[in-house]
Amino acid sequence: MINRNLIASIILVVALTLSVYGQETPKKTLKEAYAGKFMIGTASDVKGLTEAELKSVKEQYDILTPENCMKPQPIHPWETFYYFGVTDSLVDWCQQNGVKVWGHTLGWHSQTAPWFFQAENPVNEETTSQPKRTRMNWDPNAPRLTMDEYWRRSIKGEMASREVALERLEKHIKTVVGRYKGRIIGWDVFNESIEDSGDCTTENLRTWSWYKVVGPDVLNLAFKWAHEADPAAQLYYNDYNIEQGAVANKGKHASSMVLLKRLLAEGVPITGVGIQGHWHLDTDLADVEKAIENYASLGLRVSITELDVTSTGDNSGAFGVRQGDKAIPKENYEKQAEVYKKLFEIFLRHKDVIDRVTFWGVSDTRSWRRGQDALLFDGQLKPKPAFKAVIDASSN
């Protein structure tokens, strides 16, 4: 009887040390594995995380990027009203738990309230308090608007002049950066300025939002103001798909090089480039490596700022192209692990210029790509084959 119990206990212990994917869980955490090489980060607003998720953030990561709460719209919904509550708690929690914070994002065309661009902003009860959550009335028959049209429609009345819009942006940047000075180590100063297609021999900036109201020098000024507000902070330009075309010197990568060269030539205090890294099973890894080399050749630091690799084969940006009941084949998780391994091998080859590799979420269910199982931990925080691959890559 005793022997039977003993054997049963041994089997149980062995089973518990194996993950659901049938692999032994590596003993090291991500940040331990990459200590001295580059920082490992995650993204979350912290608020609403479970105890287990908080524990995972503390154990696995050096640094955290607020996923949403610092974007211009949530933190500054009205001209006369900032909402710092969630960010203040996040920064406090990170400080208490030895996790650094990266700021995201000061300037962006998306998730930026229309008041920045309106000539007049009414001051009333509504615009001096936290916006209420409103349900969007979705009309499936309405004509599909381009982002540009959508943006124009959101602006009420006359458009603000360049001077007025800039005055607001300066106040916004100096207030937000100033509030967290010394507690946030660096900022995505501008996010996603480059168009997805178009003339890759130019910087090919978007033609609406800040780029319409102000023009290309909105980036120069934003970096200048962020630097004035916290001279010690690292300041990054952040974008997606900017590695694409690096080998052939085409596409969004070529535009990013034109833009960055101009900013550097004009004396803009830019520290580095954030390659977001929203990738998939067939991402062109040669482009990733060449892009890192090209940015380094400009004297810039590089970070991978929003890493996730879909395991479904999809490449949609996707706020969760939900899979429904569609199961993801087991071999896809192995392929995903292989892609992560190769990516980390690239990052290690360039560890001298890479400051940080940040995963965009703490688990597959805390991910904008929910349903595409793009991260290292599943919804129960169990490490996937990709986790082991990333840990193993660190010791090669």
Ligand code: GLA
């Ligand atoms: C972009 C932004 C992020 C986030 C993702 C989707 O990459 O930079 O802040 O909105 O899209 O989560």
